[in-house]
Amino acid sequence: MSAKKIPLYDLKLSRKALDEAEKTLKSGWLTTGSKVEAFEKAVARYTGVRHAAAVNSGTSGLVITLKLLGISSRKEVITTPFSFVATTEVILQCGARPVFADINPQTFNIDPDEVLRKVSPRTACILPVDIAGYPADYKSLSEISKRYKIPLVADACHSFGARYHKKSIPQVADAAVFSFHATKNLTCGEGGMVVSRHADFIRAVKVMSRHGMSAGAYQRQKANRWEYDVVNLGWKGNLSDVHASIGLGELESFDRNQTARKKIAHRYLKNLTSLADYLELPPVDEKIESAWHLFIIRLNLARLKCDRNRFINLMAQNGVACGVHYKPIYEFSFYKKMGLTSQSFPNTAFAGRRVVTLPLYPGLSLKDVDYVCEAVASIINKNAR
Numbered sequence: 001m002s003a004k005k006i007p008l009y010d011l012k013l014s015r016k017a018l019d020e021a022e023k024t025l026k027s028g029w030l031t032t033g034s035k036v037e038a039f040e041k042a043v044a045r046y047t048g049v050r051h052a053a054a055v056n057s058g059t060s061g062l063v064i065t066l067k068l069l070g071i072s073s074r075k076e077v078i079t080t081p082f083s084f085v086a087t088t089e090v091i092l093q094c095g096a097r098p099v100f101a102d103i104n105p106q107t108f109n110i111d112p113d114e115v116l117r118k119v120s121p122r123t124a125c126i127l128p129v130d131i132a133g134y135p136a137d138y139k140s141l142s143e144i145s146k147r148y149k150i151p152l153v154a155d156a157c158h159s160f161g162a163r164y165h166k167k168s169i170p171q172v173a174d175a176a177v178f179s180f181h182a183t184k185n186l187t188c189g190e191g192g193m194v195v196s197r198h199a200d201f202i203r204a205v206k207v208m209s210r211h212g213m214s215a216g217a218y219q220r221q222k223a224n225r226w227e228y229d230v231v232n233l234g235w236k237g238n239l240s241d242v243h244a245s246i247g248l249g250e251l252e253s254f255d256r257n258q259t260a261r262k263k264i265a266h267r268y269l270k271n272l273t274s275l276a277d278y279l280e281l282p283p284v285d286e287k288i289e290s291a292w293h294l295f296i297i298r299l300n301l302a303r304l305k306c307d308r309n310r311f312i313n314l315m316a317q318n319g320v321a322c323g324v325h326y327k328p329i330y331e332f333s334f335y336k337k338m339g340l341t342s343q344s345f346p347n348t349a350f351a352g353r354r355v356v357t358l359p360l361y362p363g364l365s366l367k368d369v370d371y372v373c374e375a376v377a378s379i380i381n382k383n384a385r
């Protein structure tokens with residue numbers, strides 16, 4: 001066992017975030033209020049899109065977005081089976097049918113040709129995911145969305161700060177949903193944001209996130225009026241001012257953190273290219289700026305004597321925690337009920353057995369990145385075929 005301990009994630013909140021949270025805790029107003037409003041404005045400004053609604057998680061943001069788009073029984077949503085379970089769960093929570101399209105083997109993102117094959121008269125939404133922070137193929141996806149008049153919603157829970165041909169994700173989709181969960185590259189602890197060019201849509205997200213009430217506690221206090229109406233079937237999805245304060249504080253150091261993430265990712269890429277026969281590295285394209293939420297490698301098992309679990313165990317023995325993003329959704333016990341098999345999704349199945357996520361967070365030193373790479377190289381050298 002190694003004396004070295006490198007976790008998969010390590011969150012160090014900025015001084016500013018801690019101070020902002022403390023101020024809010026002492027302010028006498030903890031629920032949705034001025035801090036949420038300020039956070040919404042700051043995120044909208046950062047993404048270059050006018051309208052944003054804060055929510056208590058990416059999952060809530062996705063449920064509310066889909067429900068507002070009328071996703072319900074007898075409707076279909078085309079998405080990827082290679083994602084966190086929330087992406088599919090929210091479709092089922094709306095009573096609709098998830099229709100999976102296989103992924104591109106290089107980017108791990110949904111393959112637009114497969115999306116095209118799955119479009120039906122019941123398709124009511126296309127829901128790509130920007131895996132690891134690398135944007136999906138929005139050019140092809142928007143062409144399909146426009147041709148068939150199907151809304152394009154980005155599950156952008158990995159990709160705050162990513163750029164696709166210089167544009168932010170909400171600029172290339174009808175709506176984008178971010179997650180600010182504790183493991184994400186921008187965090188409030190738990191939280192999320194729906195961002196869109198469409199003002200009416202974001203207004204509706206805000207109403208729905210407060211149980212369909214025309215005015216929440218903050219608006220009522222400001223207007224000095226107790227009265228409110230309930231205008232539709234709502235959801236409990238509002239973000240608290242405490243969480244928004246953390247997000248606001250963290251946003252100030254976001255660019256610096258992203259620069260650190262990019263440096264770490266490029267160090268991994270440089271150190272690991274010599275192992276190209278044994279593992280594949282994440283894609284790099286000058287027109288795409290990844291948010292580098294995760295660094296996912298794919299083992300070439302045909303050239304190794306160990307399997308993926310053995311590789312991860314050996315990394316752990318070297319003090320390096322690794323993860324798996326993702327096991328295909330249809331392989332989980334509950335989702336086996338969908339009756340889907342690997343044969344229908346060869347690229348997802350192939351990636352699902354081989355991917356390994358290496359540690360990536362702004363506080364990870366380049367010396368530690370080199371250490372991780374040496375551990376990878378030594379395991380590969382001992383297990384090469």
Ligand SMILES: Cc1ncc(COP(=O)(O)O)c(C=O)c1O
Nearest residue numbers: 057058059084086157179180181
């Ligand atoms: C791809 C993806 N979609 C949705 C979510 C849900 O976000 P949250 O945890 O904020 O609900 C996550 C969270 O990890 C995710 O990775």
